[in-house]
């Protein structure tokens with residue numbers, strides 16, 4: 597017999613609201629607010645997430661030469677690129693490539709390592725336009741850091757979707773909401789949703805209390821637990837004092853990126869595009885990169 601728990605789920609509170617840090621350029625194609633690892637949003641606190649670069653809406657002029665970032669390596673983690681506006685074209689040293697269209701998500705497992713380049717898609721680049729993007733780095737547990745590289749090209753039509761009774765929807769990229777699963781497979785438990793409540797309505801979200809949980813206001817503004825204002829382009833980090841919280845849209849057409857993942861309780865050794873557990877593994881990554889073990893890419 598299964599015991600029925602009568603213990604009420606506790607509310608989790610907002611631990612801090614973070615304004616977008618000063619933006620910097622990645623190559624000439626990504627003008628990003630690096631929310632973490634940064635200050636109180638340390639790599640340890642944010643685990644399993646390691647880095648969040650947020651390209652708030654930026655108007656790019658028409659240009660023939662593609663905006664973007666040239667060949668660079670990654671090892672030991674996953675990069676997740678969410679295209680809200682604009683399109684990204686990528687190519688890698690294993691012959692892979694593709695276009696991340698508006699509304700799509702690319703979940704790339706760098707694993708043992710590859711080289712890739714990321715540019716604005718050529719037709720979009722020639723026309724110019726608004727670019728609005730998130731790139732998140734999700735750490736891999738030690739046992740999976742050297743897994744073979746792979747991509748999950750998650751088209752918008754493949755996302756899980758739950759219509760909210762008060763209007764709006766939850767789009768599920770990874771994890772599960774009200775029994776509906778997202779298409780992404782993950783190495784450790786990760787929930788990734790685009791939450792779009794109708795203006796003036798809220799949705800209750802619930803994750804295990806130990807999960808690192810944050811909300812980024814992509815479009816419009818909102819309110820958490822009825823009390824904490826979350827302005828457009830700001831990030832809210834929730835505490836670990838409970839499981840559930842409410843997220844209200846205070847604008848029309850609001851979109852909130854909600855991330856919640858189980859922390860990976862392992863040492864972190866990071867250097868540039870390499871994310872390992874020890875300094876020796878970092879040194880090996882640099883040696884492998886220098887000796888061409890990540891392949892070649894023009």
Ligand code: MN
Nearest residue numbers: 670675712714
């Ligand atoms: Mn990259």
